[in-house]
Amino acid sequence: MTSNDGRLAGKVAIITGAARGQGAAEARLFAAQGAKVVLGDVLEADVKAVAEEIGAAATSLRMDIRKPEDWAEAVAAAEAFGPLNVLVNNAAVVHFASIVDTTVEDYERVVDINQKGTFLGIQAAIAPMKRAGGGSIINVSSIDGLQAKNGIIAYAASKWAIRGMTKVAALELGHHGIRVNSLHPGGIDTVMGNPTGMDNIDDFYRRYPIPRAGRSEEIAQLALFLASDESSYSTGSEFVADGGWGCGEFQKFLPTS
Numbered sequence: 001m002t003s004n005d006g007r008l009a010g011k012v013a014i015i016t017g018a019a020r021g022q023g024a025a026e027a028r029l030f031a032a033q034g035a036k037v038v039l040g041d042v043l044e045a046d047v048k049a050v051a052e053e054i055g056a057a058a059t060s061l062r063m064d065i066r067k068p069e070d071w072a073e074a075v076a077a078a079e080a081f082g083p084l085n086v087l088v089n090n091a092a093v094v095h096f097a098s099i100v101d102t103t104v105e106d107y108e109r110v111v112d113i114n115q116k117g118t119f120l121g122i123q124a125a126i127a128p129m130k131r132a133g134g135g136s137i138i139n140v141s142s143i144d145g146l147q148a149k150n151g152i153i154a155y156a157a158s159k160w161a162i163r164g165m166t167k168v169a170a171l172e173l174g175h176h177g178i179r180v181n182s183l184h185p186g187g188i189d190t191v192m193g194n195p196t197g198m199d200n201i202d203d204f205y206r207r208y209p210i211p212r213a214g215r216s217e218e219i220a221q222l223a224l225f226l227a228s229d230e231s232s233y234s235t236g237s238e239f240v241a242d243g244g245w246g247c248g249e250f251q252k253f254l255p256t257s
Contacts, residue, residue: 002246006034007228012081014038014074015092016065019046021190022140025216026088026223031057031226036081040065040074041091065091071124083132086227089162090140091123094192098184107154114158115165122169126178131236134177138226140168142184143242163238168235179235181226186242189213207251209244 010033012223017023017037027037029197031054041047051060059077063070078084092114118139129135143161144152164181169180186204187193193213194201202212222241225231240246 006032007224007230009034009084010082011035011085012038012077012078012083012225013086013227014040014084014125015088015090016040016063016074016117017030018050018051019043020062021192022185022188022216022219022232023088024092025220026090027051027058028054029217029224030053030086030218030227033228034094035086036078036229038074038078038081038090039224042071054232059171063091065089065120066112068120068124071120075124075128079128084128085132085135085215086124086127087125087135088138088140088223088227089123090138090191091117091177092140092158094152096151097145097153098151099153102153107157110154111158113157115161118162119165122165122180126176129173129178130176134181136227136231137169137173137180138223139182140223141166141184141238143186143240143245144186145182146184146238146240146246152192161247166238174235179226179231181231181234181236182238183219183222183226184238184240184242185214185219187213188216188219190216202249205243205245207249209247209250211250212243214241214243 013035017043018027037058037151039051039060044062051058082173089160090196096111141161141162142159144156148156166182
């Protein structure tokens with residue numbers, strides 16, 4: 001699955017939440033485009049299976065992104081391949097509940113993983129990327145980091161925080177050749193985006209400009225652009241792939257021309 005002349009040839013990447021969904025799709029695509037990839041996830045058996053599928057260009061580790069020691073292990077695994085050039089802070093969780101039904105424990109768990117985990121990833125990548133002469137950090141936020149929906153108070157808080165953290169990091173790290181951008185997917189057909197495994201998930205999106213759920217591979221393509229040198233003049237920015245969700249809903253009873 002690897003290429004010597006791909007868009008990420010010679011690069012080394014860490015991807016969290018790589019056992020399935022967007023993280024796994026990014027790992028496969030990055031490796032196919034010439035990168036060496038370190039796959040981290042708490043789902044140890046699943047992430048190992050993805051790495052084994054990719055082959056010699058990949059390695060995996062059980063990784064709890066809330067723990068600095070796990071980040072140190074991931075960086076060491078990456079530098080065994082070569083200088084660390086790319087970090088995709090992809091791992092996240094969501095908790096669906098109204099504000100009054102969200103417990104302190106629920107709230108803290110989401111923020112601890114999504115927000116603190118991203119912070120620790122940024123922090124861990126700085127020294128190795130300076131040694132590498134620069135790099136790209138991709139923080140996966142959400143459209144819920146640009147707007148919001150009811151029932152996701154902790155998730156929205158964490159994803160808005162990632163957006164702000166991205167801009168602070170871009171300011172602090174730009175002069176070191178380290179670019180930091182946020183990626184904002186819309187509704188994606190993954191375990192998180194479709195937790196009940198609905199076969200008709202696309203029906204939920206029928207009133208948006210692209211009337212279907214997104215696919216993990218489509219988000220991976222945007223991550224690939226941000227990881228590559230093609231995005232060399234982009235930092236501190238939000239990159240959205242939401243099928244037009246942010247435009248609003250299409251109303252059939254209104255004129256279309």
